[in-house]
Amino acid sequence: MIDWQPLLLTFKLALITTCLLLVISIPIAYWLAYTKSKIKPILETLVSMPLVLPPTVLGFYLLIAFSPANTFGNWLDTYMGLRLIFSFEGVLFASILYSLPFMVHPIQAGFSNLNSTIIEASYILGKSKTTTLFKVLLPNIKPSLLTGIVLAFAHTIGEFGVVLMIGGNIPGKTKVASIAIYDEVEALNYTTANWYSIILFVITFSILLLVYLINGGYLKRFWK
Amino acid sequence: MIQIALQKKLSAATGEMLLDINMQIEQGKLVTLYGSSGAGKTSILRMIAGLLQADTGTITVHQKTWLNTSTGICLKPQQRKIGFVFQDYALFPNMTVKENLLFALEKNQDKQIVKELIEIIELEDLQNRKPNNLSGGQKQRVALARALVRKPEILMLDEPLSALDKKMRIKLQDYILKVHKKFNITTLLISHDISEVIKMSDTVFMIENGKIIQQGNPIEVFTTKKVSGKFQFTGEVIDIKKEDVIYIVTVLIGTNFVKIIAEENEIQTITIGDPVLVASKAFNPLLQKIN
Numbered sequence: 003m004i005d006w007q008p009l010l011l012t013f014k015l016a017l018i019t020t021c022l023l024l025v026i027s028i029p030i031a032y033w034l035a036y037t038k039s040k041i042k043p044i045l046e047t048l049v050s051m052p053l054v055l056p057p058t059v060l061g062f063y064l065l066i067a068f069s070p071a072n073t074f075g076n077w078l079d080t081y082m083g084l085r086l087i088f089s090f091e092g093v094l095f096a097s098i099l100y101s102l103p104f105m106v107h108p109i110q111a112g113f114s115n116l117n118s119t120i121i122e123a124s125y126i127l128g129k130s131k132t133t134t135l136f137k138v139l140l141p142n143i144k145p146s147l148l149t150g151i152v153l154a155f156a157h158t159i160g161e162f163g164v165v166l167m168i169g170g171n172i173p174g175k176t177k178v179a180s181i182a183i184y185d186e187v188e189a190l191n192y193t194t195a196n197w198y199s200i201i202l203f204v205i206t207f208s209i210l211l212l213v214y215l216i217n218g219g220y221l222k223r224f225w226k
Numbered sequence: 227m228i229q230i231a232l233q234k235k236l237s238a239a240t241g242e243m244l245l246d247i248n249m250q251i252e253q254g255k256l257v258t259l260y261g262s263s264g265a266g267k268t269s270i271l272r273m274i275a276g277l278l279q280a281d282t283g284t285i286t287v288h289q290k291t292w293l294n295t296s297t298g299i300c301l302k303p304q305q306r307k308i309g310f311v312f313q314d315y316a317l318f319p320n321m322t323v324k325e326n327l328l329f330a331l332e333k334n335q336d337k338q339i340v341k342e343l344i345e346i347i348e349l350e351d352l353q354n355r356k357p358n359n360l361s362g363g364q365k366q367r368v369a370l371a372r373a374l375v376r377k378p379e380i381l382m383l384d385e386p387l388s389a390l391d392k393k394m395r396i397k398l399q400d401y402i403l404k405v406h407k408k409f410n411i412t413t414l415l416i417s418h419d420i421s422e423v424i425k426m427s428d429t430v431f432m433i434e435n436g437k438i439i440q441q442g443n444p445i446e447v448f449t450t451k452k453v454s455g456k457f458q459f460t461g462e463v464i465d466i467k468k469e470d471v472i473y474i475v476t477v478l479i480g481t482n483f484v485k486i487i488a489e490e491n492e493i494q495t496i497t498i499g500d501p502v503l504v505a506s507k508a509f510n511p512l513l514q515k516i517n
Contacts, residue, residue, distance in 0.1 A: 119316035122277050125303040126310045127330045128376060137329065141320040 004197045007174055008182035012202075015090070015178060016158040019097040020105075023154050024147075026098070027105040032135065034106070035113035050107075052100045061167025064096050068168070086168070093169040093176050097158050104153040112146025113139065145217045152213045156206050227252060228380065228412060232273050232283035236436065238264050245269055245436035251429075253288070256406050256413045258423045258444070261433035267416045268313075270433075271382045274414070275310055276303035287379055309373030309381040309411070313388070315365040317357035323368050324353040330375035343371040346408065347401055363394040367401060374405060381406070381413045387422065392481055395419075399426060420448055420501040421460045421480070449503050458505035459484075463498050477504055 034046060052060060068075045068086035078084045086092035116139065124134040140147065162180040169176030171185060179198050186195035215221050228251040236243050245266045251257050259267040272278035274285060276292070279300070285293040292301045317326055327340045344353055347367050357365055366386055373381060383402065387395045399422060406413050417423050423430050424444045432440040432447055440447050448460070461479035466488075468474075473488045475496070486504060488496075496502065 117314065117316065119312045119314055120318055122275075122303070123310065123312060123316035124318075124329075125277075126275055126306075126308055127372070128304045128332055129329075130304065138318050138320070142318070 004194050005182070008177050008179045008198065009201060011090075011174065011177065012159055012179040015093060015097060016155045018094060019101060019158045020151055020155045022094075023098055023101060023105040024151060027102065027109055027150065028135075028140070030102075031106050031109035031113060032139075034110045050103050053103050057100060057161065057163030058167055060100060061096060061164040064092070064099075064164075064168045068092060088168075088170045088172060088176065090169075090175050093165050093178075096164045096168045097161060100161055100164050101154040101157045104157045105150040108146045108150040108153065109143065112143030116142055148213060148216060152209055156209055159202065159206060227288070229284070229286045230270075230274060232270065232280045232285070234269065234273065234278075234281045234283075236266060236269055238266075240264070243436045247431075247433070247436070247438050249431060249438065249441075251412060251414070253412055254410045255428045256403075256415065256426055257429045257431065258415045258417050258427040259431050259433055260417060260420075260423050262418065265433045266436040267433055268384055271310070271384055271414065271416065274306075274380065275308050275382065276301060276306050307376060307379045309376065309378035311366070311369045311373050311381075311383040311386045313384045313386070315357070315369040317365055317368055317372070319357055322354050322356055323349055323360075326357070326368060326372050327375055330372050332376055335376075339375055339377070343374055346405060347371045363390050363398060366390065366398055370398075370401060370405065374409065374411075377409070378411065381411045383413070383415045385416045385418070387417070387419075395422070396480065402426065420444075421462075424448065424460050445503075448501070457507075457511050458503055460501060460503050463496055463500045463502055466493060466496070466498060475502075477502060479504065 030045075030049065034042060034049070065087055066072065068078065070076050070079045070085065070087075075086070078086060084091060086095055120138055120142070121134055124138045125131075129137070160180065161178075162184070165176060165178055166181055166184075169178075171177050171181055177185070179202055183195045183198045183202075186192075186198065228249075230247070230249045230251070232245065232247055234245045236245050243266065247266075247270060249257075259270060261267055269278060273280045273283075274292075280293065280295065282295045283293060284291070284295070287306075291297075291299050292306050293299060318329065321329060324340070324344070327343060328337070331337065331340065344350060347370060349367060349371060352360060352364055352368070357368065360368065370383075370386070386402070387398055390398065402413070402415070403426065405411070415426060417426070427444055429442065430440075430444040430447050431438050445458075459479045461477040461484065463475060464478050464483065465476040466473055467476075471490075473490065473493045475486045475488050475493070477484045477486060484504060
């Protein structure tokens with residue numbers, strides 16, 4: 003039977019990445035959607051970079067930056083007790099960077115498409131920016147939030163290059179399913195590789211299908 | 227007393243325009259801003275609400291300074307006690323009608339006001355519906371109720387009735403008048419319907435290119451010759467027909483058509499679509515109760 007550890011690790015990574023990304027992305031998306039600052043294009047570009055940059059490039063620079071042989075990596079190691087290369091934490095950090103646009107873009111689009119007068123209406127009713135964000139804005143962009151969550155989750159499941167560069171192939175720590183598949187194919191274990199692949203295929207297909215069903219309102223109609 | 231003096235450079239469709247107005251509004255009055263679109267009416271309301279920054283100016287509401295650009299005082303929209311009814315209603319789509327009103331409550335404010343407003347504005351049947359399932363007139367009523375929850379010092383309505391049909395409009399005008407009287411709220415209304423202005427307001431400010439060109443009692447402002455009619459209405463000319471030596475002018479007043487005989491020299495300045503005043507002086511109109 004196949005080793006379930008890479009799959010479990012993959013979903014653990016995807017889950018934690020998605021949760022942290024949600025917390026990080028809401029303020030970034032909010033700022034990008036409403037700012038009039040001149041540095042907005044630069045920040046937008048940085049957020050979108052992982053879309054076009056080969057994952058290996060991102061992984062390579064992170065590997066260099068976090069290496070204990072370098073000043074920054076050394077500082078992290080000595081003062082924070084964090085060794086980010088070849089560790090789960092390092093892969094997690096890289097995943098967050100790598101999937102950032104997949105979470106930020108849908109949320110930013112959600113904010114931008116909202117009618118701006120409902121924000122003004124809330125301010126006039128004496129509500130602070132924070133209350134407006136949590137009671138008015140976020141509840142009205144639920145589909146965008148869901149899209150962001152699912153895309154970030156699915157994208158993290160599918161990552162390969164970044165993990166391989168910064169995490170390597172350590173069972174139970176950094177050997178996620180996509181790397182396990184590569185590993186099995188290298189070792190000519192096609193049956194095991196096939197099992198991993200089928201499981202990933204079915205799960206990602208189901209997740210995406212569920213999102214389209216929910217956002218398209220099919221489920222609501224079904225329940226009625 | 228509310229004193230407003232505002233200056234701001236606006237970029238309008240016709241180029242740059244300097245908005246420069248000075249208004250005094252008595253407590254408890256209903257005041258309209260009348261003028262063509264692009265004249266700066268909405269900008270004035272937005273500046274009073276604090277949604278738009280004035281270049282220079284002062285706003286004083288009941289001796290309290292909301293804005294004074296020379297001393298750097300500028301209260302945030304949250305700190306000004308305003309009710310605002312937006313042109314597009316701006317209801318929160320994620321909340322039901324009742325939740326929209328409850329959201330407007332201030333901390334520790336008694337919920338009784340929500341119940342009271344639902345009754346006055348007759349929203350009982352709609353209170354559990356979401357805004358997307360309401361008609362334009364219903365949304366407008368909810369927006370009006372929501373604006374009143376905080377018991378604002380000024381109620382502002384940005385062309386609240388322009389998107390509604392005549393019948394609905396008259397009904398809503400009555401709601402606005404009702405709450406205006408009931409809560410004795412100073413109300414600022416934008417309108418470009420003369421009959422609405424005359425029906426609703428104590429004072430009208432006529433605005434053109436960012437300046438107030440006329441102000442005062444609506445009937446006096448809209449009629450150049452002063453008519454001391456016993457009996458007068460405003461309406462819109464629908465049709466002008468020549469019959470022998472006279473003309474028959476059909477005027478729409480509210481939802482009723484009235485035919486009026488006019489002479490050629492009276493007709494010369496009037497065309498179809500013009501707002502007119504229909505007054506009778508010499509005859510005493512009959513009054514009869516209808517069942």
